[in-house]
Amino acid sequence: MAYIKCKNLAVGYEGKPVAEDINMKIEKGNYVCIVGENGAGKSTLMKTLLNLVKPISGEILYEEDYNAYDVGYLPQQTQAQMDFPASVWEIVLSGNLARLKHRPFYGPEEKSRTKKNLKKMDMWDKRQESFRNLSGGQKQRVLLARALCASEKMLVLDEPVSGLDPIVTADFYKLIYKLNQEGLTILMVSHDLKEGLEHATHVLHMGQDKIFFGTKEDYVKSEESRYFV
Amino acid sequence: MIEQLQTYFQYPFVKYAFIVGTLIALCSSLLGVTLVLKRYSFIGDGLSHVAFGAMAIGSVLHLTSNNLITMPVTIGAAILLLMGNESRKIKGDAAIALISVSSLALGYMLMNIFSSSANVSGDVCTTLFGSTSILTIQIKEVWFTIALSAVVILVFIIFYNRIFGVTFDENFAKATGIKTQFYNLLIAIIIAIIIVLGMNLVGSLLISALVIFPALSAMRVIHNFKGVVILSTCLSVFCAISGLLISILASTPVGATIVAMDMLMFFVCCAVGALKK
Numbered sequence: 141m142a143y144i145k146c147k148n149l150a151v152g153y154e155g156k157p158v159a160e161d162i163n164m165k166i167e168k169g170n171y172v173c174i175v176g177e178n179g180a181g182k183s184t185l186m187k188t189l190l191n192l193v194k195p196i197s198g199e200i201l202y203e204e205d206y207n208a209y210d211v212g213y214l215p216q217q218t219q220a221q222m223d224f225p226a227s228v229w230e231i232v233l234s235g236n237l238a239r240l241k242h243r244p245f246y247g248p249e250e251k252s253r254t255k256k257n258l259k260k261m262d263m264w265d266k267r268q269e270s271f272r273n274l275s276g277g278q279k280q281r282v283l284l285a286r287a288l289c290a291s292e293k294m295l296v297l298d299e300p301v302s303g304l305d306p307i308v309t310a311d312f313y314k315l316i317y318k319l320n321q322e323g324l325t326i327l328m329v330s331h332d333l334k335e336g337l338e339h340a341t342h343v344l345h346m347g348q349d350k351i352f353f354g355t356k357e358d359y360v361k362s363e364e365s366r367y368f369v
Numbered sequence: 370m371i372e373q374l375q376t377y378f379q380y381p382f383v384k385y386a387f388i389v390g391t392l393i394a395l396c397s398s399l400l401g402v403t404l405v406l407k408r409y410s411f412i413g414d415g416l417s418h419v420a421f422g423a424m425a426i427g428s429v430l431h432l433t434s435n436n437l438i439t440m441p442v443t444i445g446a447a448i449l450l451l452m453g454n455e456s457r458k459i460k461g462d463a464a465i466a467l468i469s470v471s472s473l474a475l476g477y478m479l480m481n482i483f484s485s486s487a488n489v490s491g492d493v494c495t496t497l498f499g500s501t502s503i504l505t506i507q508i509k510e511v512w513f514t515i516a517l518s519a520v521v522i523l524v525f526i527i528f529y530n531r532i533f534g535v536t537f538d539e540n541f542a543k544a545t546g547i548k549t550q551f552y553n554l555l556i557a558i559i560i561a562i563i564i565v566l567g568m569n570l571v572g573s574l575l576i577s578a579l580v581i582f583p584a585l586s587a588m589r590v591i592h593n594f595k596g597v598v599i600l601s602t603c604l605s606v607f608c609a610i611s612g613l614l615i616s617i618l619a620s621t622p623v624g625a626t627i628v629a630m631d632m633l634m635f636f637v638c639c640a641v642g643a644l645k646k
């Protein structure tokens with residue numbers, strides 16, 4: 141049962157492709173890791189799958205009980221968020237925004253989901269604190285809690301550990317793995333191969349002229365991985 | 370002094386001025402945080418110049434109310450600037466600079482050529498810096514302000530959570546299916562309305578100050594969104610009322626006095642913020 145299928149997908153901006161011929165299939169419960177050099181188009185592919193950027197050609201198919209917006213997203217951080225005056229609670233609560241449908245305010249259901257995810261990420265005690273005063277690892281866990289409020293099916297992460305120290309990084313990967321074990325499908329861009337790939341089930345390698353997609357076992361045996369791993 | 374104020378408050382136009390001033394201050398501070406954080410403050414600036422140009426056209430045409438022309442023109446410009454910003458065809462900043470400088474020049478020229486009054490520079494000064502016109506405000510305009518303020522406040526409350534989401538992280542909101550384009554448009558239209566309303570109080574050059582200062586001040590001392598919104602509206606209303614009082618008692622220009630109060634509060638908040646650390 142596939143959630144998302146890409147057929148000969150080309151992604152890029154203003155009609156100019158950055159990466160072409162992407163074929164892949166993300167199934168329920170997969171842990172897909174996207175690797176490749178800087179500028180290979182990893183973030184662009186992510187944004188295309190999230191409907192933030194229009195595909196240049198090819199198809200994205202969503203299947204069965206998955207809809208295109210049923211996703212939690214952990215973006216590469218932007219500057220604006222850094223000085224934003226918001227409490228941890230406000231940010232995680234905002235992950236429920238799409239669940240409001242036509243209601244103006246959050247109800248008990250959204251609040252209890254927020255509480256559950258804050259506890260899961262071990263940030264419940266910090267809920268009143270200001271986001272901008274948190275450490276890098278804590279910020280990522282807050283944004284992860286927000287993403288979990290948005291979807292219980294699919295989590296998309298773009299270089300979630302850049303700028304974190306090794307211990308926090310290891311903890312973060314453990315957390316992602318735990319979520320995957322609980323049934324969440326993971327799609328993650330990572331440039332830190334050793335730890336990033338450890339728990340992956342599938343790999344998308346975006347090379348200069350060739351794009352590889354397959355299981356991790358096949359990837360480790362393949363040519364693409366040779367100079368990379 | 371109290372007696373002096375009491376006599377002043379017997380006049381309806383003084384009461385009107387305070388009603389209008391309070392409402393405008395309240396509305397203008399609501400979207401301050403969003404404006405600052407979405408890097409829209411320059412749009413606010415550009416729009417106020419467009420509104421000045423429209424106002425000049427209005428006075429040349431001798432319309433019964435300048436709002437008839439400033440409101441639609443400013444809203445239109447807000448929509449155009451926002452679309453331009455998104456399509457990235459013209460560089461956003463340059464487009465805004467062009468539009469705003471052109472409107473200033475055209476507005477001034479029109480007022481010079483067609484003005485029937487003897488005191489053109491006085492008129493221009495009034496439109497740019499606000500005037501005592503807030504003290505000569507008509508009951509009709511008071512109702513106009515009340516109605517639009519009600520709309521702005523209501524829209525802000527109803528869409529509060531969406532405005533937060535779109536301001537904090539537009540991509541996240543969009544990825545979960547929120548119509549971010551629509552909310553950006555809504556924000557731009559509200560900004561345009563606020564600017565046109567605020568021009569009556571502080572004039573078109575100073576209106577940005579009325580929008581930005583309270584938010585910046587509140588952000589110094591409070592670190593959550595709701596708190597910042599509440600504090601910035603309180604600060605803004607306080608500055609408007611005290612500024613009006615001072616300007617009546619000391620006969621200083623209304624707009625400049627209010628903005629000076631906003632500046633003062635900004636320094637106070639900076640100091641408090643520094644002490645808290």
Ligand SMILES: Nc1ncnc2c1ncn2[C@@H]1O[C@H](COP(=O)(O)OP(=O)(O)O)[C@@H](O)[C@H]1O
Pocket residue numbers: 153158176177178179180181182183184185
């Ligand atoms: N908004 C944009 N408009 C046009 N080109 C862009 C935009 N964002 C990124 N690019 C270009 O697309 C290419 C791929 O970028 P990106 O997907 O961010 O790479 P990666 O995440 O793999 O490092 C880069 O050459 C970059 O300059």
Ligand SMILES: [Mg+2]
Pocket residue numbers: 182183184216298299
């Ligand atoms: Mg990237």
